[in-house]
Amino acid sequence: MLTIDQATYDAIVAHAKRDHPDEACGVVAGPEGSDRPERFVPMVNAAGSPTFYEFDSTELLRLYQEMDSRGEEPVVVYHSHTATEAYPSRTDIGLAMEPGAHYVLVSTREHGNNDGPVEFRSYRIVDGEVTEEEVSVVAHLPAGHPGD
Known part of the structure; x- marks a missing residue:
């Protein structure tokens, strides 16, 4: 499951809408081994x-x-689809080189860069295998433990 805070979720959606009709892309880094998109x-x-x-x-x-100098890794790798559903294409699967990352797709096909809901989905992609996972949006990430 991907747990992401509301501000980061909103920032990803805003980037996807801002770049529409082109695809947007980015990363949410977090401390190595923490699974915390910060x-x-x-x-x-x-x-x-x-x-x-x-x-x-x-x-x-x-x-x-x-990220290396900060002890971080890519926790989320995101991009948008502008005309299709939020599901990884064959090209997306081929580009997935981070087996520990959550691959988030945002579809802006319904409302483009206008107000309105988007499709926001997350996947694990390992060795070409795609597995959808639940997304939990929380107000704030729980406090991390030292060493996380």
Whole structure:
């Protein structure tokens, strides 16, 4: 199950709506081994496409160096679908290189960048196998323990 705080959930949805009709993408980093999505990092879709996303390689390298220096890992990898349901495409599955991450998809197909609900779903993708998981949105993440 993905447990995510309301502010981070809202930030992901706002990014997806803002970039519509292009796909939005980003990462939510957290302390290594904690499964706590704490630091929202919106990224640029280098593909600039309504049907495909690609992290900018320089930006991604910088993010991984930053996470490494902070003892973080990508807890959530998110992107949006602008015309289809929030389910990983074959391309998305092929790009999934973080077996410990939650892969969040937000579909903006119904309302685009206007007000209105979005489809927000989370998956685990390991060795090409997709498993949907429950999403729990909480007001605040519970306090972490030292060493988390």
